[in-house]
Amino acid sequence: MPEGSAFSPATSSKRRAISGYPLSASGCSIRKAISGRSSTPPAQHEAYPFNDPGSMPIEPAQGPDGSWFSVPLNLPGRTLSLRVWQARVGRIRLYLLDANDQLNSPADRGITGRLYDAQSEIRVLQEIVLGVAGWRAVEALAPEVEICHLNEGHGAFAVLERARSHMRRSGLSFREALWATRAGNVFTTHTPVAAGFDRFPADALSKYARYVEGFLAEAGIGLDEFLALGRARDNDGNEPFNMAYLAMRASMQSFGVSRLHGHVSRHIFQPLFPRWPEEEVPVGHVTNGVHVPSWDSPGADKLWTAACGKERWRGMPDTLPELVTGLSDEELWVMAGEERRALVQQVRARLARQLGSRGYSPEVIAQSVNVLDPNALTLGFARRFTGYKRPNLLLKDRERLARLLNDPARPVQLVLAGKAHPADDEGKEMIREWIDLAQRPEFRQRVVFLEDYDIALAQELVQGVDVWINTPRRPWEACGTSGMKVLVNGGLNLSERDGWWEEAYAPELGWVIGDDRERSEGKADAEDAEALYAVLEQEVVPEFYARDVAGMPRRWLERVRRSMASLTPTYSSSRMARDYVEQYYLIGAAELRRRTADGDKPAQAMQSWEARLRRHWSGLHIGETNLSRDGKAWSFSVAVYLGEIGPSDVAVQLYADPRDGEERFLGELLRGEAIIGATNGHIYTGLGPATRPAEEYTVRIIPHRPGVRVPAELPLILWQR
Numbered sequence: 001m002p003e004g005s006a007f008s009p010a011t012s013s014k015r016r017a018i019s020g021y022p023l024s025a026s027g028c029s030i031r032k033a034i035s036g037r038s039s040t041p042p043a044q045h046e047a048y049p050f051n052d053p054g055s056m057p058i059e060p061a062q063g064p065d066g067s068w069f070s071v072p073l074n075l076p077g078r079t080l081s082l083r084v085w086q087a088r089v090g091r092i093r094l095y096l097l098d099a100n101d102q103l104n105s106p107a108d109r110g111i112t113g114r115l116y117d118a119q120s121e122i123r124v125l126q127e128i129v130l131g132v133a134g135w136r137a138v139e140a141l142a143p144e145v146e147i148c149h150l151n152e153g154h155g156a157f158a159v160l161e162r163a164r165s166h167m168r169r170s171g172l173s174f175r176e177a178l179w180a181t182r183a184g185n186v187f188t189t190h191t192p193v194a195a196g197f198d199r200f201p202a203d204a205l206s207k208y209a210r211y212v213e214g215f216l217a218e219a220g221i222g223l224d225e226f227l228a229l230g231r232a233r234d235n236d237g238n239e240p241f242n243m244a245y246l247a248m249r250a251s252m253q254s255f256g257v258s259r260l261h262g263h264v265s266r267h268i269f270q271p272l273f274p275r276w277p278e279e280e281v282p283v284g285h286v287t288n289g290v291h292v293p294s295w296d297s298p299g300a301d302k303l304w305t306a307a308c309g310k311e312r313w314r315g316m317p318d319t320l321p322e323l324v325t326g327l328s329d330e331e332l333w334v335m336a337g338e339e340r341r342a343l344v345q346q347v348r349a350r351l352a353r354q355l356g357s358r359g360y361s362p363e364v365i366a367q368s369v370n371v372l373d374p375n376a377l378t379l380g381f382a383r384r385f386t387g388y389k390r391p392n393l394l395l396k397d398r399e400r401l402a403r404l405l406n407d408p409a410r411p412v413q414l415v416l417a418g419k420a421h422p423a424d425d426e427g428k429e430m431i432r433e434w435i436d437l438a439q440r441p442e443f444r445q446r447v448v449f450l451e452d453y454d455i456a457l458a459q460e461l462v463q464g465v466d467v468w469i470n471t472p473r474r475p476w477e478a479c480g481t482s483g484m485k486v487l488v489n490g491g492l493n494l495s496e497r498d499g500w501w502e503e504a505y506a507p508e509l510g511w512v513i514g515d516d517r518e519r520s521e522g523k524a525d526a527e528d529a530e531a532l533y534a535v536l537e538q539e540v541v542p543e544f545y546a547r548d549v550a551g552m553p554r555r556w557l558e559r560v561r562r563s564m565a566s567l568t569p570t571y572s573s574s575r576m577a578r579d580y581v582e583q584y585y586l587i588g589a590a591e592l593r594r595r596t597a598d599g600d601k602p603a604q605a606m607q608s609w610e611a612r613l614r615r616h617w618s619g620l621h622i623g624e625t626n627l628s629r630d631g632k633a634w635s636f637s638v639a640v641y642l643g644e645i646g647p648s649d650v651a652v653q654l655y656a657d658p659r660d661g662e663e664r665f666l667g668e669l670l671r672g673e674a675i676i677g678a679t680n681g682h683i684y685t686g687l688g689p690a691t692r693p694a695e696e697y698t699v700r701i702i703p704h705r706p707g708v709r710v711p712a713e714l715p716l717i718l719w720q721r
Contacts, residue, residue, distance in 0.1 A: 024142035026095045026134035026155075028112045028126060053085060053098070061086035061095055061141060069141065071097065071133040075125075076211045080108055082133050084141070095137045097129055124204045127243065131157025132212055139165060146589045149186045149580075150251065153198055153243030159185050159250035160229075164219060170600050173607070174219035178250065180603035182713065183591035186584050187251035189244060189283070192261055192478045194268050199240035202227055232271035248272060252591065252709050253584050255284040257479035260502045264475050273715045277657070279664065282712035286583065287500055288479040289576035292568065295485040297342070297463035299335040303327065304488065316578060317569030324565035329557045336466065336490055336560070341374040343464025347415055348372070350450050350457075371445055372413050377544045379494075379536075380465030380486070382417040382453060385427040388476040391418065392430045394469075395437065396529035404536060405446040410545045412536070415465065417450040417457055462486045467540060470495035471532065473524065474502075474514055487568040490560045494535060496528065500571060509563045511535050591707055606705065609649060610714055613703055619643030620650075622699050622720040633687040634694045638669065638720070640701065641681040647671055651704035652684045656696045665689065669699065 061084040063069035073080040081103040087094040099111040111125045135158040138145055148158055159181070167177035191197055206223050209215050216226060228234045229249055230241035248254055248269055256262040262285030266278050273281050292313055296304065304312060308323045352368040372378070385391050394401055394414075405412045416434055420427025431449070438447040450457060462468070462485040470483050470493065477499035484500065486493070493510040495501040505512050513531040514524070543556050569575065595603040623639030640652055656665040667686055675681035688697050699720040703710050711717070 023092045024095065024138050024145055025092070026097065026130070026138050028097050028130055058085040058087045058096060060084070061093075061137075063140070069137070070101070071136050071140075073129065073133050074211055074213045075108075076207065078105070078108070080104060080111070080129075082112075082129060082137075084137050093142065095134070095141060097133050097137065099129065120200060121204060123198065124200050124208060127154050127198065128157055128208055128212060131155045131159075132161045134158055135161040135165070146184050146592055147186055147585050148181075148184055149188065149585075150247050151188050152190050153187075153245075153247045156187075156243045156247035156250070159247065160215070160219075163250070164215065166596075167219070172600055172604065174221055175610075176600065176604050176607045179606045179610070179713075180595045180600050181592070182250055183252045183595050184588050185247075185251040185253075186580075186588055187247040187254040188286075189248075189254065189256055189261075189265050189268075190478050191244070191268075192264050192476050197242050197244040199242050201240055202237065205230075205241045244269075245272060248712075252712060253284070253588055254282060254712070255286050255584070257285065258287045258500050258503065259285050260475055260499065261285060261478040264478075273711050275717050275719065276711050276715060277664070279658070280711065282709065284583070286576060286579040287503065287571070288481050288484075289571050289573040290481050290484045291573045292488050295459060295462055296488040297335075297339050299338045300463070300489045303331055303335055313572065313574055315574070317572055317574050320569045321565040324568070325561060327561060327564075329552055329554060332490055332557050332560055333552055337374070339464045339489055340378055340466065343378065343415070343460060344372045344374045346460045346464070347448050347450065351448055354451055367444075371448055372415075373411055373445075376411040376413045377541060378464065378466045379412065379414045379469055380416075380461050380467070380491075381414065381469045381471075382458060382461050383470075383480075383482055385418045385420040385430045386424055387426050388473045390471040390473055390525065390528075391416075392433055393471045393525065393529045393532055395433060396526070397533065398437070400533055402442045404533070404541070406442065407541075410541050411446070412541060413446045413448075415448050415450065415461060417453040417461060419451075419453050458482070458485070462491065463489050465491050466544065467492050467494050469532075470498075470501065471513070471528065472496050472498045473521065474498040474516070481571075484567075484571040487563060487571065490564055492559060492563055494532075494540060504567055504571065506566075508559060509567060510559070511539060594707060602707070606708060609705055609708075610703075613645060613649060613714065613716060616644040617716050617718070620645065620701055620718050622701065622718065625699065625720070627694050629690065630687065632690050634690050634697065635685070635687055636669065636697065636699070637683060637685045638699050639675055639678075639681060640684050640699075641675075641678060643680060645680075647680075647682065649704060650701050653700050653702065654686050654688050654697055655700050656688065656692060656698070659692070659696070662692070665692075665697070 060068040069084045071082045071084060073082060080099065081101045083098045083101050085096040085098055087096065097112065100109045100113070111122060111129060131154075134155055135148070139162075148162055150156060150158065159178075162181045162185070163174060163177040166172065166181050167174055170177065170180070172180065205227065209223065209226055216223060219226075227241055230243065230246040231239045232242070232245065233239055249272065254269075256265040262283055265283040266281040269281050269283055270276075270278050293301075304324070307327055308320050312320060348368050348371060351371060352365050355365045355368065381391060383389055383391070405414065418431065420431060434447075434449045437443050438449050462482070465486060468483045468486045468491050470477070470480060472480065474496055475498055477496070480499040480501070483493045483495055493501060493504075495505075495510070495512065496514045497505060497512045497516065498514075501510075501512070513535060514528045519527065543559070544553055546555060547553055595606070620643055621641040623641065626637040628635045636654055638652075642650065652669040652671070654665070654667045654669055658664040665688055667688060669684035669686040672683040672685055675683060684699075688694075701718040703714045703716050708714065
């Protein structure tokens with residue numbers, strides 16, 4: 001399972017370790033992480049602290065002979081040696097590839113030295129290491145693996161290495177081996193914009209494709225054929241090689257990370273499926289989930305344990321909602337108070353260290369003990385700072401923000417954290433604005449920006465805030481999981497209707513800003529800022545401070561109870577892992593076994609079938625349609641000439657686009673008698689509902705073969721019109 005994004009690899013490994021799913025994962029051991037620290041004057045300054053393997057919970061992976069296992073990788077003029085570290089997550093093994101071996105040159109030892117390296121060639125090498133060497137490590141240390149799950153396109157070279165390895169063992173051609181192994185490849189795209197995919201110039205790829213143990217020569221394919229696997233247009237020599245395109249083409253199943261992101265991804269990947277309707281682009285979705293035990297506070301854990309038992313996250317969470325609804329207002333309010341108080345103490349301590357490291361006087365540092373109020377409504381915002389996440393939306397009207405925060409009867413406070421990509425100057429400027437604002441007298445007691453954002457800080461924040469704010473520019477948030485992490489702790493969400501919140505939101509569970517209208521960026525930002533202020537002023541703050549005679553915010557606590565009961569189990573990695581297994585892994589594993597049975601004959605037959613269809617597809621022809629009304633349906637009869645293609649190799653279908661809220665129509669046309677005097681010509685007939693005009697229907701031909709996913713594995717299509 002070559003991995004590549006945020007905290008999700010750890011979440012997947014933890015969840016499957018608990019559930020008992022057999023899993024091995026591979027990644028790169030990055031020695032220098034990015035740490036975003038502030039300086040004086042206030043701004044982000046990157047540091048790259050060294051990750052010493054000796055201080056991390058990893059150990060050398062042992063090969064079959066008991067020695068430290070390493071993977072050799074032939075590169076131009078030298079062999080790269082990649083040591084393999086092993087992390088144990090329960091019963092799961094995570095293998096980390098490390099180029100910091102004395103057998104390598106100083107330059108090559110730096111291949112796994114830094115994440116997000118700005119040099120294109122280093123990025124190419126990192127992805128060759130992740131994909132090619134990563135698959136070799138998994139295949140050697142966990143040979144029983146059937147499903148290769150690619151998280152993003154970074155590790156996509158694994159599918160080529162897998163095919164080549166199978167080719168060596170079986171004696172198949174490369175194309176036959178790709179048909180055999182593709183069934184076991186699953187691709188998750190995490191990117192909501194096409195510009196986010198890794199793309200490399202052809203020269204960079206060709207330089208290494210020729211040398212990674214002679215891949216092109218061994219595979220028996222030319223450079224252009226190899227590059228076509230990562231391009232939308234086969235004949236465009238200037239098009240960069242797209243790693244996500246490679247992953248998509250070499251995987252039988254692909255999906256996005258939320259319902260909305262699945263829709264967005266079908267649009268993004270449309271170029272790979274020319275002439276196919278966008279809704280049929282083969283990208284599904286499994287909404288992300290979080291490993292709940294990693295994020296719950298001690299108080300929340302105590303409450304959930306009393307209600308649901310200690311083993312609640314080891315199985316499926318289906319029964320948890322009913323159990324959580326029995327929690328009393330008093331229990332929830334005590335938990336919220338303890339969590340908020342703990343967060344305030346942690347923030348004060350972090351702020352004191354932060355000010356001290358910047359060289360502030362002891363008098364200024366001492367003021368840290370007075371920031372924030374453990375009884376005030378606490379808002380949280382923490383993530384990567386970049387333009388589309390709009391972390392400065394609350395800064396649109398600073399006077400209004402000051403009034404909101406400093407209301408003596410209903411005080412509000414805001415804790416922020418985050419860092420920007422080293423090359424993202426816009427994101428760094430947003431951080432500078434928040435740090436500057438937090439130092440102004442009218443905000444000093446109510447706003448804190450914490451530097452060095454990492455998992456430990458994220459845990460403190462999600463355990464103590466009352467409301468988590470998320471303001472992405474729709475639909476640029478593929479999923480987002482930060483808001484999921486507050487759920488178990490009784491935190492509520494106030495978010496743009498994007499990513500996971502688009503499907504999770506209900507009026508009784510949290511709050512929403514924005515909508516699904518198409519708007520210019522400037523107009524959307526202005527409208528959403530106004531909506532954010534309005535929701536806080538008119539709904540969130542009044543509800544939090546609406547207390548009964550016992551000092552309890554009853555409506556607020558009812559919302560908390562519903563959110564905890566309904567959303568926490570649904571957006572847990574327990575549910576996510578089950579979706580992976582039931583919707584994708586079991587299907588892929590079964591088809592992989594079928595294709596590789598009997599000496600791979602099914603896979604060989606599929607490759608022959610594909611070659612035959614591509615060779616003769618241009619000979620297909622759809623004649624005119626004869627139409628009649630048959631009660632409540634239109635009756636269609638059409639002459640179809642198949643040329644050199646057998647009738648069983650294709651499906652002839654009747655199609656109509658979706659319209660006015662009505663779903664598309666798709667029905668099979670049945671083959672009837674042969675056309676007299678024609679070669680391989682047949683009459684196809686079928687019915688379509690008369691609820692729409694007959695002219696909205698058209699006929700199409702697509703490939704058909706049992707076990708083959710169309711259009712994912714063969715995107716040919718012919719339309720009548």
